[in-house]
Amino acid sequence: MTDCHDATDPRAAVALPTQPVIVLAGNPNVGKTTLFNALTGSSAKVSNYPGITVDRLSGTMALPGARVAQVFDVPGTYSLNARSAEEQIALDALVGLHGATLPDVVVVCLDATQVARSAYLLLQIQELGTRCVVALTMIDEAKLATPEPRALAALLGCEVVAVTARTKHGLEDLRAAIDRTLRSERKSVWRWTPSPALREHLDAIREALPATWRGQADDALALWSLLCLEPRTGSTDDDELVVPDGLRAAVTARKLDRSLDDEAVLARWAWLDREIPKLVRRRPDRSRTERIDRFLLHRAIGFAAFLGVMGIVFMALFWGADPLIGWIEAAFKAIAGELRGRIGEGIFTDFVCDGLIAGVGGVLVFMPQILLLFLFLGFLEDCGYLARIAYLMDRIMRSMNLHGRAFVPMLSGFACAIPAILATRTMERRRDRILTMMVVPLMTCSARLPVYTLVIAALIPGSALTQGLLMVGMYVFSVAMALAAAWVMSKTIKPLKAKRLPFLIELPPYRWPRGGDVVRAMWSKSAMFLREAGTVILVCSIALWALLYFPRELPTGSPDYAALIERAPTADAKQALDAERSALQLANSYGGRLGHAIEPAIAPLGFDWKIGVGIVGAFAAREVFVSTLGIVYSVGADADEGSAPLRTKLRTATKADGTRAYTPLVGLSLMIFFALACQCMSTLAVVRRETGSLRWPLFLFGYMTALAWIVSFCVYQGGRVLGFA
Amino acid sequence: MASLAEIPTGRAVTVVGVDGSRAFRRRLLEMGLVPGVTVRIVTVAPLGDPLQVEVRGGQWSIRRTEAAQIAVDEPAR
Incomplete structure (x- = not known):
């Protein structure tokens, strides 16, 4: 039974907005950011690693009739109901809460290789009463398994456009579809009817919704509140959803039965499982990914391959960046010397040469390693291997109560703690990020090496072999201390204590990364380092x-x-x-x-x-x-x-x-x-x-x-x- | 009836129910691991944990302790 109860929004006017706001939503790994780049031509991050879009990206795109729309990217999520901070960001952007503008059209990316799963998010978005356009992505991968766009449009009740962002195929059709959808009315579409018991809860919660939330999707927001809000824990280190206290209290007062808790999720899936198989008759071919995984996740070969990849990254950071670092140091010494010769001695000269120029040099000296690190991380992310690293290392990291994804930041810590701390952003839980940040600075970073080299050469007697072994010993010592510190802190520091939360990560299909995407991501992250950390380092140096x-x-x-x-x-x-x-x-x-x-x-x-x-x-x-x-x-x-x-x-x-x-x-x-x-x-x-x-x-x-x-x-x-x- | 953690690699089974905390159940249900759906353990990580599981054409990494909370029936017809 398909039940749609319509709630026509009075704000949906026939008059077109002068600068429409478009929001781009979808699951992780569905090519959402590639599409964003293609539509806006801006430099957004494209990635294969679930949940990477933490900062909101924005840009502009042209619409038919020489009009321009503002486009916002929201974090890739599988649902709006699972209570993570990113999901709230997505919800805010879709409904226009917490300062976000109410979007005029939401473009939902639907992965042609996993139609039902990505349509689950679409159903939630349609319940919120937004105007939707579906961009059907990954059609080159799904091939014959791709559902027919027109049949899908009839089923979903919104326009469906097949796009291939890499070749710009379908983009013009998508712009036209957005333009047409802008002229349609807003309506909230539900594919299921709440049971009387759930209905009663929803009616009660709806009354508690703050005035600013009302009007568009009261039932959907009441459902969201009912499913997502929990009593306050009192700790600022929990990822807590930001809602008015009255609403939270109203939800806490209702004792929701477990079967009602599942009702919405099961009802949406029941609809999808009934309707989608009619349109998707084939399973997409994942044999290439499975063949690669047979090697890369193999008991013995997989670990050897992993050690090989890590070895290459480590050597590149360590040896590859060294000549560049040498050149930067020499260049800044030369500039300072040249300047000193020209403007003569004095306090001002000392400030400029020893404070300012040496400070800038001290910032830039980190750049070769940071650029290389983000180049490797971007490549590994985009091809799908980074998720596999988390999978392979989870057992070891978990025994120290660290997240599986903490491995890459800790490895990066051998180069420099700063990019390593920035790399913790790939973990979605605050507790995991902070615990990793607390131990990453223990790893032997490259700035410690000159100190060790000097001390070993000057003070430690013995042959070159014993001196070399001591250096290796310092590396082993730092790893052991970092792991031990993580374990002790997770047992003793309250906000860092391990809470049992599911470790679910998607292992996306292997995809060949696009050079342009990797380089753009490398540059935008490195520029962030220069902007955020560089200025502080400079001030501290001076x-x-x-x-x-x-x-x-x-x-x-x-x-x-x-x-x-x-x-x-x-x-x-x-x-x-x-x-x-x-x-x-x-x-x-x-x-x-x-x-x-x-x-x-x-x-x-x-x-x-x-x-x-x-x-x-x-x-x-x-x-x-x-x-x-x-x-x-x-x-x-x-x-x-x-x-x-x-x-x-x-x-x-x-x-x-x-x-x-x-x-x-x-x-x-x-x-x-x-x-x-x-x-x-x-x-x-x-x-x-x-x-x-x-x-x-x-x-x-x-x-x-x-x-x-x-x-x-x-x-x-x-x-x-x-x-x- | 068994839990997903007890199923040998490669065999397709049907989900009967998901147990565990509210957040955990929600995550699993929302990614489509609802009763009636077919799951398959593709591989086990080299260190014995986590498991690589196929659900609805997508592949996920899930820990053994979490797989133990998923009740399954075999075989899927």
Whole structure:
């Protein structure tokens, strides 16, 4: 029985809106974003990974009669009723709630290979009383299984246009269909009749709907409220739906029977299962995907293939980006040097060269790895393999209470925590995202490498082999600590506790990614990094430069360096005196004084104030530790981890009593401190942005610093007790 | 009657009912895993969990503990 009760909307006027609002909706992986790109020509993300569209995309498209419509993309969802934040975004956009404009037409993408499933969403949208046009996508994949558009249109009661966005086939027909639908009346279409018991609930809830929600789809919104709203949990870290308290209370007051809870879902499926098979007589051919899966998800070969793919990504991030990073560093050094030569010495020059230009260089130096990472992620997403990684790794990640998709962010953490934190967006639950963000900064990022290289070369005795093994050991240590931290936090920190929620991800058919889509996505995400994180990194770099530069006074009783340099006989002597002066100025700077001030706190770890200054400097970025130590030890700011003079200085440095300042044990303690401490302003800034609260970055900083201090303390003091002074 | 977690790979069975929490049931029902529909376990992940399940021409990853909440009957006619 097909029952349609119509509710004609008084707002549906015959007069056409001057700039119609079009919303594009559909399941994930149905080519919705490709269609969006084709219609608007803008640079939206195209992806094969369920639920990737988190930010709303918008653009404009031409309609017949030289008119222009605004187009919005909504997150891909399977339903509007399943209570995730994304589904609420979709609902808001469709009904015009929470500041969204009521759309004039909704274009629903229907996957020709999975008609019934994607039509389920269409039924929900039609219940909301929106004007719909169906874009039938994936017809090239469905081939003969594609339903006949005209028969489908008759069944669904709206225009159906077969489109192939990649070849622009059908786009003109779609524009025309949108234009015609704009002139039709709004009506809410239900394919099922609520039972008397459910009807009673709906009538009661309808009365509690806020005035701004009323008018268009009261019954549908009442149903949505009834099915989706739960009593408040009181925690801001739950993904809670935003609705007026009165409505929530009204829903909570109704005790919904379990059979009524299922009624709407089962009734819609009953309709689809009765009607759709008449139009779809063939099963789409998935044999290619199944053949590939037989290898890529195979017990042995699948894991080998996975390790191979990860190896390639890792090597590319690690070695591939290295020459580019070298060029960027060299280029910025050259620019600063050139500028210094032209405008002469002075505070302004120092600010521009050491603060500003070095800061910009410090941001751009992350770019090669970030571009490469997003290139790989985009490619893996678009071809469908990223969902398989989550499938393969779920068992391991779950044992640490991490989400299956946390694997990719953690791997990216070996390059840099910032893109890794941005990569957590592929998880739809806030709790999973935050837990991953809390452990990703423990992974050995590339900025720690110069520190390890310097310390191992200068302080750790032994052959190249033992030194190499220690480096590998630091990587293993970081992975073990990250996994352990995830497990402990998921057991102890209340908002991060694992709640049993289903882990359902779609394994989409393998599709060959389009180069243009991958590159555009890579660029838009990298640009987001530059905009969001880059500005913070730049500001922090300049602030730290100022901290280590001012007040630019020498301690009282210092020799008159200007005069000494004047009288120095050779250029080398002049340079040595200059470096000595810089070292004294740094020691006397605010940052230097801070280093002195924290000495009592870090002395139990085996560190002196000079390392303290290095640690302060490392907050801009960890690798700054090396150049800061270079200044402290008067070998110049140009010192890098390969600098022989700096290594010698560290090896031969003595304490007041004449004993060696940095023993191998101190070196080990220092490396462990760097492995665990959160010395990265940019990471904290990005976590602040992604979580939208100050609480999580503060917690991250607090727990990592405490962990670093405690473990370093145990290693250093334990080592001394064992006689390794 | 058995649960989906007990069904060997490759065999097609019919869903009889879905148990579990409200959110979980809703998710499964809405993706079309309603009583009467045919499901098939395509493969098991190399580490023994999760399962790759085919429903209505789409393929999904589902954990063993979750599959255990889906009652099935065999074989689908």
